[in-house]
Every structure is written in C-alpha cells, then in structure tokens.
Amino acid sequence: MTSAIALRGVTKTFGQTVAVRDLDLVIPQGALYGLIGPNGAGKTTTIRMILSILFPDKGEMSVLGRRSALEAKDRIGYLPEERGLYRRMRVGAFLSYVARLKGAGGDDLGRRIRGWLERVGLADVERKRCEELSKGMQQKVQFVAALIHRPDLLILDEPFSGLDPVNQRLVRDLVLEEHRRGATVLLSTHVMAYAEQLCDHVVMIHEGAKVLDETIAEIHSRFDPRTLLFEPLQPGAGAEPLGSVPGVERVRKAREGWELALAEGADPGEVVRDVAAALPAARIELKRPTLEDVFVQLVSGGAGIAEDGGRLRASLQDGAGVEVRS
Amino acid sequence: MSRIFHVAVREFLATVATKGFIIGVLVTPLMLLLLVIVMPRFINAPPPRVAGEVALIDPTGEVGTGLRDYLRPEKIAGRRQARLKQIEAATPEAVRQLTESSPQAQAATRQALEQAAGEAPDLSVLALDPSTSLEQAKAPLHEEEGKNRQGAGARLALAVIHPDAVTREKGKEKFGGYDLYVRGKLDDRIEDEIRAGLRESILVARVRASGLDRGLVEALTRVETKESVTVTSGGERKTNEVVNALLPGGLMLLLMMSVMTGGSSLLTTTVEEKSNRVVEVLLSAVSPAQLLVGKILGQMAVGFVVLALYAGLGIAALVSFAMMGLVDPMLLVFLLIFFLLAYFTMASLLGAIGAAVSEMREAQSLMTPVMLLMMVPWVLWMPISRSPDSMMAVVLSFLPPISNFAMLLRLSSTSPPPMWQAWLSVLIGAAGAYAALWFAAKVFRIGLLMYGKPPSLRTLVRWARMA
Numbered sequence: 001m002t003s004a005i006a007l008r009g010v011t012k013t014f015g016q017t018v019a020v021r022d023l024d025l026v027i028p029q030g031a032l033y034g035l036i037g038p039n040g041a042g043k044t045t046t047i048r049m050i051l052s053i054l055f056p057d058k059g060e061m062s063v064l065g066r067r068s069a070l071e072a073k074d075r076i077g078y079l080p081e082e083r084g085l086y087r088r089m090r091v092g093a094f095l096s097y098v099a100r101l102k103g104a105g106g107d108d109l110g111r112r113i114r115g116w117l118e119r120v121g122l123a124d125v126e127r128k129r130c131e132e133l134s135k136g137m138q139q140k141v142q143f144v145a146a147l148i149h150r151p152d153l154l155i156l157d158e159p160f161s162g163l164d165p166v167n168q169r170l171v172r173d174l175v176l177e178e179h180r181r182g183a184t185v186l187l188s189t190h191v192m193a194y195a196e197q198l199c200d201h202v203v204m205i206h207e208g209a210k211v212l213d214e215t216i217a218e219i220h221s222r223f224d225p226r227t228l229l230f231e232p233l234q235p236g237a238g239a240e241p242l243g244s245v246p247g248v249e250r251v252r253k254a255r256e257g258w259e260l261a262l263a264e265g266a267d268p269g270e271v272v273r274d275v276a277a278a279l280p281a282a283r284i285e286l287k288r289p290t291l292e293d294v295f296v297q298l299v300s301g302g303a304g305i306a307e308d309g310g311r312l313r314a315s316l317q318d319g320a321g322v323e324v325r326s
Numbered sequence: 327m328s329r330i331f332h333v334a335v336r337e338f339l340a341t342v343a344t345k346g347f348i349i350g351v352l353v354t355p356l357m358l359l360l361l362v363i364v365m366p367r368f369i370n371a372p373p374p375r376v377a378g379e380v381a382l383i384d385p386t387g388e389v390g391t392g393l394r395d396y397l398r399p400e401k402i403a404g405r406r407q408a409r410l411k412q413i414e415a416a417t418p419e420a421v422r423q424l425t426e427s428s429p430q431a432q433a434a435t436r437q438a439l440e441q442a443a444g445e446a447p448d449l450s451v452l453a454l455d456p457s458t459s460l461e462q463a464k465a466p467l468h469e470e471e472g473k474n475r476q477g478a479g480a481r482l483a484l485a486v487i488h489p490d491a492v493t494r495e496k497g498k499e500k501f502g503g504y505d506l507y508v509r510g511k512l513d514d515r516i517e518d519e520i521r522a523g524l525r526e527s528i529l530v531a532r533v534r535a536s537g538l539d540r541g542l543v544e545a546l547t548r549v550e551t552k553e554s555v556t557v558t559s560g561g562e563r564k565t566n567e568v569v570n571a572l573l574p575g576g577l578m579l580l581l582m583m584s585v586m587t588g589g590s591s592l593l594t595t596t597v598e599e600k601s602n603r604v605v606e607v608l609l610s611a612v613s614p615a616q617l618l619v620g621k622i623l624g625q626m627a628v629g630f631v632v633l634a635l636y637a638g639l640g641i642a643a644l645v646s647f648a649m650m651g652l653v654d655p656m657l658l659v660f661l662l663i664f665f666l667l668a669y670f671t672m673a674s675l676l677g678a679i680g681a682a683v684s685e686m687r688e689a690q691s692l693m694t695p696v697m698l699l700m701m702v703p704w705v706l707w708m709p710i711s712r713s714p715d716s717m718m719a720v721v722l723s724f725l726p727p728i729s730n731f732a733m734l735l736r737l738s739s740t741s742p743p744p745m746w747q748a749w750l751s752v753l754i755g756a757a758g759a760y761a762a763l764w765f766a767a768k769v770f771r772i773g774l775l776m777y778g779k780p781p782s783l784r785t786l787v788r789w790a791r792m793a
Binding site: 074 | 336608
C-alpha cells in the first residue's frame with residue numbers, strides 16, 4: 001500500500017522553541033488517522049508542514065506521492081483550526097471561489113455547491129453574506145469549502161470545536177463518508193475522546209515528539225485493563241471484603257461504588273469471579289483505559305493515574321459533548 | 327496561472343463592487359462639477375445698489391472735475407461693459423462656439439457675467455473747502471456707524487489730495503499723492519472705483535500741467551501683447567500657459583490617486599484576510615507568492631479603472647477645448663508606464679505591511695515611512711516642474727520610487743529631458759518595483775500566519791533575509 005503522507009525526521013523550530021522534533025509519520029492511503037495531543041504539542045505545525053504552508057528545517061516528506069504538497073494542492077482538502085470567511089462575500093460566491101482556486105470549477109459548480117449546502121442543512125444561505133451566518137453555520141460552510149473539490153487527502157484541524165452535538169454528529173458522518181469514498185483522512189484534535197471514537201489509528205504528539213503511533217485495537221490490547229469498577233447491590237455496604245480478595249491491590253471510593261486496582265500479574269477473569277463472591281454486586285466492570293489514560297500514562301513516565309496527570313487531563317477534555325459516536 | 331487569475335478577479339470585484347468605492351470614485355468628479363457649474367449660480371445674486379457721496383479736499387483744485395466725471399454711473403457701467411467684452415474675447419474658441427450655438431445659453435452667460443459685475447453705484451462727489459479740518463471732514467464717516475446708512479448724502483469716503491499731487495515741489499523728484507478714508511463695510515469694488523478715479527484724474531492733471539498730450543502718452547506707453555506661438559517639429563501651435571502649468575501637476579495627481587487607490591485597498595484586503603483568518607484556507611490552495619501576485623494584479627485593475635476614468639475626463643475636457651494638441655500622445659504612454667511601475671512598488675510595500683500586521687490599527691506605524699515617501703513628489707512638484715533640469719530633479723528622477731513621479735513631472739514640463747533619460751528612469755523604476763515585489767513575497771510567506779505583536783521595520787527586513 002502506498003502512503004498518502006510520509007514524514008521522515010522532520011524538525012521545525014521557531015526561534016528558541018522546537019515545535020516539532022524529529023518526527024516520523026507514515027499514513028497509508030485510505031486510512032483514517034487521528035493526530036492527538038494537548039494544545040501546543042505541535043499538531044498544527046505538523047499539519048502546516050504537510051501542506052507546505054510552513055517548511056521543515058530538517059527532514060524529508062512526501063504527500064500523495066509528490067515531494068511537496070504544492071504539487072498536489074488541488075487534491076488536498078484542508079480545514080484549518082484558525083478558519084475564517086470573507087465577511088462581506090456571499091456564501092455561494094465564497095464556495096465557488098475556493099473551488100476554482102482548487103481547480104474544481106466547471107459548469108456544474110453551482111449545482112454542486114447547492115448540493116453540498118443542502119447536505120449540511122444550509123439550503124437557503126447561498127445568497128446570504130457570510131457575516132449573516134451564525135458561528136456554527138459558518139463552521140459548516142468552511143467544512144464544505146474543504147470538501148467541495150472531492151479531495152484525495154482530507155486534513156481537518158480541530159473539526160469539532162465550536163459545534164453543538166447535533167452538528168458534531170453531522171461532521172462526523174461526513175468525515176466517515178469521505179473515508180468510505182476512499183479519501184485519506186487526517187484529523188487533529190486535542191479532545192482524545194473524539195479520536196478514540198472516530199479513528200482507526202492514532203498518532204500521539206507531546207512537546208513536538210511522537211509518543212504513540214498505533215491502531216486503536218492495538219492500544220486497547222497493549223494497555224490492558226488494570227482497574228475494576230464495582231457497584232454493590234446494597235448502596236450502604238462496606239468495602240472491607242473487597243480489599244482481602246487476592247489480586248486486588250488497592251480500593252478507592254468512586255462516584256458509584258469503588259475502583260479496585262489490580263495487582264501486577266493478576267488475572268482479571270479470576271479477580272472478577274472472586275470479587276463477585278465476596279460481596280453481592282449490582283455491576284462489575286473491567287475499566288478499559290481511555291486514550292487519555294494512555295496518554296497521561298505515557299507522558300508521566302508510567303506513574304499511572306496519578307495526581308500529576310490531573311493538569312494534563314484537564315487540557316485533554318472538552319467541556320461538553322464528548323459523546324461523538326452514536 | 328489560473329489561480330492567480332481567480333485571486334485577481336476576486337480582489338477586483340471585492341474592491342470595486344462596494345458602495346464605498348463607487349461613491350468615492352464618483353463623488354470627486356461630481357464635487358468638481360458642483361463647484362464649476364452650480365456654485366456660481368448661488369453667488370450671482372445681485373448686490374444692492376450703493377449710493378452716497380465721496381468728499382474731496384483738494385488744495386490743487388485740479389482733481390475734482392476729473393473724479394466727478396470718472397464716477398458718473400454711466401461711465402462706471404461703460405467700463406464694466408468693456409471688461410465683460412474683454413472676458414468674452416479671452417474665452418477659448420470652443421467655449422464661445424458652445425455658448426453661441428444656443429441663444430439661450432448666450433443670454434444666460436451674459437446675464438451671469440453682468441450680475442457678477444454688480445449694478446453701477448450712484449456716487450456723487452462733494453468738494454469740501456480746502457480749509458476744512460480733517461477731523462471735521464472725517465466725522466460723517468463714523469457717524470451712525472452700524473446703521474449702514476445709504477442714499478444721497480451718506481458719506482462713503484473722504485479723499486484728501488496732497489498739495490504737491492499735481493505739480494512737484496521744487497527740488498523734489500517725487501509727486502505727492504492722496505489719502506483715502508472710507509467708512510466701514512464699504513464694498514471693495516466701490517473703493518477700487520474711487521481709487522481708480524483718483525489715480526486717473528491726478529494723472530490727467532499732471533499731464534496737463536506738464537504740457538503733454540494725454541493721448542500721446544498713452545500711445546507711447548502701450549505695446550500690444552499677443553499669445554506666444556510654440557514652434558515644434560510637428561508645426562506651430564498657440565502656447566497656453568495655463569495648460570502648460572497645470573499639465574505636470576494634473577498628471578502627477580492622476581498617477582498618485584490611482585496608485586494610492588489600488589495600493590491602500592490592497593493593504594485593507596490583506597489585513598482583512600489575515601484578521602478574518604481566511605488566509606490559511608487560501609494558502610492551502612495557492613502559494614503566498616501566487617496570492618500576492620494575484621492580489622496585486624486585481625488591485626492594479628482597480629487603480630487602472632480610476633486612472634482611465636480621470637484621464638478620460640481630462641482628455642475629454644482637453645478635446646472639447648480643442649487643446650488636445652498640447653498633450654504629446656507619448657506622454658500618455660509614459661503615464662501608463664509610470665503608473666505600472668509606481669503601482670507595483672507601492673502595492674508591494676503596502677501588501678507586505680498588510681501581511682505583517684494583524685489589524686489595521688497596527689499598520690499605522692509601518693505606514694508612516696511609506697506615506698512620507700509618497701509625500702516627497704508632492705513637496706517637490708513645484709521645484710521640479712519649474713526647473714526640470716536642475717540637479718535635484720535629475721537625481722530624483724533616477725531614485726525609485728520617487729523616480730516614477732519625478733520623471734513624469736519632467737517629461738510633461740516645458741523642457742523635457744532627453745529620451746534616454748526617460749527610458750533609464752523606466753529601467754531603474756522597474757528594478758525598484760522588482761525589488762519591492764521580492765521583498766513583499768518574502769514578508770508574505772512569513773508574515774501571513776504570524777499573529778500577535780506587530781513587527782518593526784527591522785523585523786520585516788530580517789524576515790525577507792530569512793525566507
């Protein structure tokens with residue numbers, strides 16, 4: 001399989017700051033990749049280098065088989081994080097301008113624009129000026145602008161920011177649709193839950209360096225569950241019987257019931273059975289590590305779900321609407 | 327190429343198809359029309375007829391009769407008629423033909439001129455006894471001040487003739503004159519009439535006293551002046567000093583206006599694209615250099631619209647006054663060339679500034695040096711067009727970006743430089759424009775995605791070296 005994007009040893013510095021450090025990245029054609037990491041990790045810089053908006057200080061790259069994205073710009077769709085519209089321009093005129101810049105003019109351009117606007121639920125805005133639209137509507141117009149020329153490679157930088165849950169779902173469906181059509185998708189986000197629910201494969205960046213590059217399935221099997229969630233049948237029951245179960249290292253009060261940390265080498269299956277025997281349970285659940293847990297674990301040197309991860313965690317969560325997958 | 331074209335088309339439409347542009351471009355000629363056609367109609371309401379007396383203290387006894395005769399209403403009216411005829415004679419042939427073609431227009435013009443001249447005042451001359459004291463004679467001038475008293479007997483002015491006004495005192499080279507006292511708020515045209523009358527009657531008295539013939543003196547001192555004729559290889563033509571003086575200034579104004587219209591809207595749209603954050607979407611489709619060139623070309627079309635509109639108006643005016651022969655067609659070619667050079671230079675600099683800042687407000691400090699540069703031709707317009715071959719003029723016409731303005735001034739002056747100088751200036755101007763474009767392309771590449779503190783000029787230069 002040929003790669004849509006390949007970076008080898010790419011480094012970019014701004015003055016004293018190293019934004020991206022010796023990054024290797026290969027994205028196969030047709031893949032749906034997530035580029036994740038907290039704010040300021042170097043995601044946007046990486047994307048801008050892929051698009052040849054910025055140029056790396058060191059390293060090699062190829063995009064869609066070309067040495068630089070400049071030679072393949074018409075085949076790339078890009079939704080920047082800092083995105084805007086011409087305020088005074090009409091929506092239809094803006095989309096047709098962007099499409100023409102991408103070499104996707106043609107006689108049926110007007111029809112295609114109307115089709116796309118209908119698809120995102122903005123059928124009646126073609127003649128409106130961009131400044132008359134709400135922020136969410138503008139976001140959708142920008143999304144259409146990235147897709148209007150049917151790109152082979154779609155790069156989305158924080159596509160969900162500022163959207164309500166309904167529109168987040170709409171954008172997610174469109175991304176999956178483009179993926180099914182055969183486009184390679186690279187999606188960058190600091191909200192790891194989005195990536196976890198949408199992508200096949202994630203690349204995690206922290207302080208400009210890659211810390212993880214695996215499929216979601218691999219991550220789930222590598223970072224096997226070390227925590228049990230236990231909810232007692234009787235709400236007031238004491239936790240003492242649980243602490244003495246073999247393989248349980250620590251018991252901690254959770255919002256509903258307790259979190260049991262498993263000892264090194266303990267078999268989760270056996271522990272679940274023993275815990276169920278020790279105390280009548282309303283619910284016992286093996287808690288899978290989220291991408292967020294994995295990330296915090298990776299960057300804080302395997303210290304687990306420790307307190308120093310709290311700040312990092314805060315930067316990885318979006319206030320609301322984390323639920324993307326329906 | 328097609329991307330550059332799309333950028334240029336958008337840039338052009340986004341600038342021209344706005345109310346601001348249409349109003350701005352059309353309002354200026356309309357204002358001029360208003361000034362030329364409508365304003366005189368408001369001014370030509372006839373002034374009230376003035377009547378009153380001019381007191382005269384004349385120890386010589388020679389001036390009174392002449393003054394009285396000079397200030398007779400029919401004489402005043404006669405002189406005004408004569409002046410109207412002179413104005414008419416000085417009117418260009420084309421205008422006269424235009425007005426004579428319709429009797430209506432003719433009547434209107436004449437009426438307007440007559441009204442502008444004002445109705446002849448009714449002035450009587452009262453000779454006072456030479457022994458009257460000055461204070462006593464002056465008293466009526468300030469009596470009942472503020473009531474604007476008029477009519478027969480109201481004293482408007484007092485003229486005191488010096489005793490030696492007509493015959494010199496022995497041993498003195500100069501004649502005496504007169505003192506004139508007027509009341510407040512006297513129409514200055516009446517004061518002019520009185521002065522002229524005093525001058526004329528003293529003159530006549532002096533000539534008579536010297537035993538000379540007034541008619542002979544007048545004939546002796548009069549030499550007819552005629553319009554000069556410019557001799558060129560293409561034939562002879564009447565020189566028109568007004569056009570000669572206004573042509574360089576007009577051309578430079580035209581050049582500057584079209585350059586600044588295009589250049590400043592380039593700055594505005596660049597800052598807008600940056601502050602709107604539209605620029606990153608654009609950069610995913612075009613390279614910074616393509617974006618810059620597209621924008622410059624689009625705004626060049628805007629500047630060209632302005633240039634064509636005003637140059638067209640100017641040419642139409644010259645053609646209608648049958649003075650087109652005064653403008654060398656080559657001058658229009660140079661106007662176009664220098665427009666392109668000056669525009670590319672200024673637009674590149676302004677575009678670079680637009681790319682460097684995040685908001686229009688921040689552009690101000692960087693604009694200052696560019697605006698100062700634009701001021702230079704303004705300041706030096708007069709010196710250059712007066713002595714187009716001076717050292718300063720020659721040096722400035724090879725110093726971009728001022729060279730584009732300075733050379734145009736010299737070319738349109740009365741003593742144009744040799745052609746090799748003009749083409750050398752074009753060459754240097756082109757090099758300057760290229761350098762500015764190169765600088766702007768570098769700044770564009772780095773600046774478009776930079777936000778935050780606006781850079782200083784030094785930082786811009788560093789960016790240009792870095793990119």
